[in-house]
Amino acid sequence: MRITGAVLEEIGRPRPFAESTPINVSELELTDPGPTEVLVKIEAAGLCHSDLSVVDGNRVRPTPMLLGHEAAGVVVSTGDEVSDLEPGQRVVMAFLPRCEDCAGCATGGRLPCINGTKSNNAGTLLRGTRHLSRDGEEVFHHLGVSGFATHAVVDRASLVPVDSDVPPEIAAVLGCAVLTGGGALLNAVQPEEGDTIMIVGLGGVGMSALIAAIAEGKGDVIAVDNLADKLELARQLGAAAAYTPAEVAEQGIKADHVMECAGHPRAFETAFEATRPGGRTVTVGLPDPSARASISPLTITGEARTIIGSYLGSAVPARDIPRFAEWWRAGRLPVEKLITRKITLDDINQAMDELAEGRAVRQVIVFDGE
Numbered sequence: 001m002r003i004t005g006a007v008l009e010e011i012g013r014p015r016p017f018a019e020s021t022p023i024n025v026s027e028l029e030l031t032d033p034g035p036t037e038v039l040v041k042i043e044a045a046g047l048c049h050s051d052l053s054v055v056d057g058n059r060v061r062p063t064p065m066l067l068g069h070e071a072a073g074v075v076v077s078t079g080d081e082v083s084d085l086e087p088g089q090r091v092v093m094a095f096l097p098r099c100e101d102c103a104g105c106a107t108g109g110r111l112p113c114i115n116g117t118k119s120n121n122a123g124t125l126l127r128g129t130r131h132l133s134r135d136g137e138e139v140f141h142h143l144g145v146s147g148f149a150t151h152a153v154v155d156r157a158s159l160v161p162v163d164s165d166v167p168p169e170i171a172a173v174l175g176c177a178v179l180t181g182g183g184a185l186l187n188a189v190q191p192e193e194g195d196t197i198m199i200v201g202l203g204g205v206g207m208s209a210l211i212a213a214i215a216e217g218k219g220d221v222i223a224v225d226n227l228a229d230k231l232e233l234a235r236q237l238g239a240a241a242a243y244t245p246a247e248v249a250e251q252g253i254k255a256d257h258v259m260e261c262a263g264h265p266r267a268f269e270t271a272f273e274a275t276r277p278g279g280r281t282v283t284v285g286l287p288d289p290s291a292r293a294s295i296s297p298l299t300i301t302g303e304a305r306t307i308i309g310s311y312l313g314s315a316v317p318a319r320d321i322p323r324f325a326e327w328w329r330a331g332r333l334p335v336e337k338l339i340t341r342k343i344t345l346d347d348i349n350q351a352m353d354e355l356a357e358g359r360a361v362r363q364v365i366v367f368d369g370e
């Protein structure tokens with residue numbers, strides 16, 4: 001079938017992207033789902049820094065690539081071996097499919113799926129298939145999703161069904177920001193009663209960690225970012241205190257556990273320095289692969305510290321996304337307050353500039369339902 005989607009032509013074009021236009025909204029050909037795959041009509045898709053990292057070359061992926069990995073939509077049709085999804089079912093996309101048959105999947109979320117990681121790096125779906133082309137030229141999938149498009153074919157393992165009372169834009173943000181930030185809190189930090197949590201970096205991922213920590217309600221939540229607007233929103237959402245990284249260093253602010261959600265080595269250093277003895281520093285950000293941080297091994301030993309890396313919120317999406325949907329339904333997780341603006345597919349290059357400047361928490365592309 002013919003679809004419309006946002007294709008990254010090449011990586012590394014200069015900013016502003018509104019002028020260099022690395023992404024073209026194009027007509028593409030999408031082939032039918034294979035036996036384990038599903039055709040989804042996309043309703044909403046959020047912009048995450050991990051999309052921007054492909055555009056600016058922080059994460060090198062094959063191009064041309066149809067971007068977008070934080071998305072939700074409704075099932076249109078399914079392959080022969082998919083027996084548990086009906087047309088019309090609302091689904092959230094998870095950006096790392098689980099094969100359920102590797103050493104990674106056996107860890108229950110702690111270690112990413114090995115086969116899903118391979119297919120994501122290769123720009124294919126879980127079983128190595130590709131369904132996208134433009135004027136006869138093949139186009140790569142992004143993280144098994146490619147959600148910046150009117151329709152997508154994805155593996156069943158990339159989908160989590162949600163009830164239709166969860167609106168599309170909320171469902172989309174559950175798939176990456178909330179699963180990553182909230183999942184890292186519940187599965188990697190695992191706070192105990194009374195523990196203070198600090199979040200360093202308040203984009204969609206960090207702000208999601210913040211609202212999840214407040215919803216869980218174990219102890220005070222401290223917010224850290226360079227940008228005053230982010231600190232103000234964090235206070236409104238219920239942070240007990242909010243600081244710039246410089247203030248954290250100057251005033252010696254500490255927390256029992258600290259989450260790094262910025263994707264920058266300086267933010268990792270801030271997070272490490274601010275962690276109390278015996279505490280966990282959980283890192284979620286994805287900096288440039290060449291980036292290096294400076295921390296003290298003696299402190300790790302002397303203070304019995306733990307550093308944990310968390311990909312995909314160390315989560316099992318089919319277990320954890322329904323839990324966050326339930327928190328949202330109960331009014332405990334105000335995901336709508338993280339949506340800075342709704343945009344259209346044609347705004348995509350400009351929206352990447354906004355994201356790069358830190359002027360948005362989440363921008364969500366809404367499809368008009370044609």
Ligand SMILES: NC(=O)c1ccc[n+]([C@@H]2O[C@H](COP(=O)([O-])OP(=O)(O)OC[C@H]3O[C@@H](n4cnc5c(N)ncnc54)[C@H](O)[C@@H]3O)[C@@H](O)[C@H]2O)c1
Nearest residue numbers: 049050201202203204205225262263267284285286311312
């Ligand atoms: N681990 C995963 O599975 C996973 C999933 C999604 C995103 N990510 C990564 O998480 C990171 C955050 O994603 P996002 O979409 O929320 O990004 P974002 O760009 O929306 O937000 C990043 C925030 O960090 C702040 N920041 C930058 N440097 C800082 C510093 N030194 N100290 C404090 N704050 C700082 C920025 O002002 C911004 O508010 C990115 O690196 C992204 O690639 C990881």
Ligand SMILES: [Zn+2]
Nearest residue numbers: 048050070176
């Ligand atoms: Zn993401």
Ligand SMILES: [Zn+2]
Nearest residue numbers: 099102105113
């Ligand atoms: Zn696996």
